[in-house]
Amino acid sequence: MRHKKINEVKTIFNKISFSYDFLNNLFSLGLHKSWKKKLVDLLKPIDGENWADLCCGTGDLSFLILKKVSPNGKVMGIDSAKEILNIAMKKSKSIKNKCIAWEMKDIFEIDENLRKYDGICMSYGLRNLVNVEEGLKKVFRLLSDRGRAGFLDFNHSKFYSMADIFQKIYLRFIVVPISKIFKLSEEYSYIEKSIKNFPDGNKLCQIALSVGFKNVEYRTVFWNQMGILILHK
């Protein structure tokens, strides 16, 4: 079951990688960039720090973090899907960046005894992991003693709330039909299923406290469509 989900997720992201940035911009009308900036502002990375962008995809967050930790800090972008990571690497080469290292790896295979980060960020990754609690535990162990982590993802709204209804209509009648044009409707149908299985903000905070984080904060953005979770050790 675990392996099936890992492979399913990897296949999805390898397959959609070439249209990923384009469709992301289209479906969010470019707004995902401002939500990512908001996440980075809340995390306050500073020059000289060592950060990891887990489930980095095409690297949006890695590039935003790099601006804050430069010139003395570094960023590592990690993702398990080869094709999507290749796109991040190409972008990185085109800006002649030398301070982001890219690694193809499942986040659960990162050796926490060898690596400690001042900060970890993840956008639209937590919901795709085989197990959210295990993911937060892993992040906790990968952070240095005073480290912090931030996550941006879809918000799992209350069943039948306005936000829930809007989200479903939007995914079913806009996202899936448009992605059909790109022969990716099956892959994009996965979003609704993954949100259904994703804990809501309160539950995410409870899980984070239970794995050891001292300070947890969850806020929603864009009329409760997205959520940002900020955790401090």
Ligand SMILES: C[S@@+](CC[C@H](N)C(=O)[O-])C[C@H]1O[C@@H](n2cnc3c(N)ncnc32)[C@H](O)[C@@H]1O
């Ligand atoms: C929706 S994309 C998000 C990409 C990027 N962070 C963004 O915001 O655009 C989710 C990414 O998580 C990666 N992913 C899922 N599970 C993973 C795991 N266990 N280890 C590493 N990467 C994983 C997928 O390959 C995919 O690139």
